Amino acid sequence: MNRRPVASLWIGERLHYLNQLCLKSHLLQGHPTTLYCTDDVxxxxxxxxxxxxxxxxxxxxKVVKETSPSFxxxxxxxxMIKKTGAIWIDCDAFCHRPFPEDMDYVFGGHGMIGALNCGVVGLPQDCALMDALLDYYDNLPxxxxxxxxxxxxxxxxxxxxxxxxxxxxEVERTAFGPQAFTHFAKKTGDFEKAAPREVLYPVPFQLNDVFYDPYGRVEGHFTDATLSVHLYTNGTKPYWRKNPPLPGSYAARMCEEVGIDPAAALEE
Structure with missing residues (x-):
């Protein structure tokens, strides 16, 4: 069954195994998956x-070099959403269950502070929130x-x-990301459309080490409503980026389930 298309962006030449894992997880749930690239991946x-x-x-x-690949x-x-209608997925968002066909607004809260994240986003191509975000970026104040x-x-x-x-x-790293999304969702009255944290960000980013702990009960954070599991690779400790996950950890179990060899795509 072909489900809703999803898409992401990769700036660089090589994916890490966690990115391979997350992209493939969407394919296995039936979502046509596109990766827009700046290089030959x-x-x-x-x-x-x-x-x-x-x-x-x-x-x-030049802007990427002065800021970050995620900027x-x-x-x-x-x-991308405006042009294609696809759901945006960060390359570290694991697809736990397929996105429902009738879920027009796909975004949610994360962490422990009640703000919204924009790591997984689906919006109608024509809506007030989309217009506000694009206007902000195209006409920076x-x-x-x-x-x-x-x-x-x-x-x-x-x-x-x-x-x-x-x-x-330089003043505020998240001013283009979660800060902007949260602000404009409140301004357009769409904030209340946010899914509860367990839907898209069940594990708070403050606890992201749990994905690599063989004794960590990651699934204890999940509910029947969980669709996506954000792995927060920007906050992953260097050791876990450069070494395969320990057997029995969530990262290792998902790689085995999806068919990804972590040792073949470690950070160099």
């Missing part, structure tokens, strides 16, 4: 459709409108010749 799981990122937007590698993906995901005086003063102290987007990033 040779180790994507079989069945993942590889397309140039420029199909959606040009990725300015421009915050803009990319909404432009001097300061994000939700910033307090403290952050505005920090911004004022930066070299004004540095591009505005990079200055915003």
């Amino acid at each position: 040779k180790n994507a799981p079989e069945g993942v459709e590889l397309r140039p990122a420029s199909d959606i937007m040009e990725i300015d590698m 421009l993906s915050n803009v990319f995901r909404y432009k 001097a300061y994000p409108e939700w910033w307090p005086k403290r952050l505005r003063k920090k911004m004022d102290a930066l070299d004004p010749s540095v591009p505005l987007s990079i200055r915003i990033y």
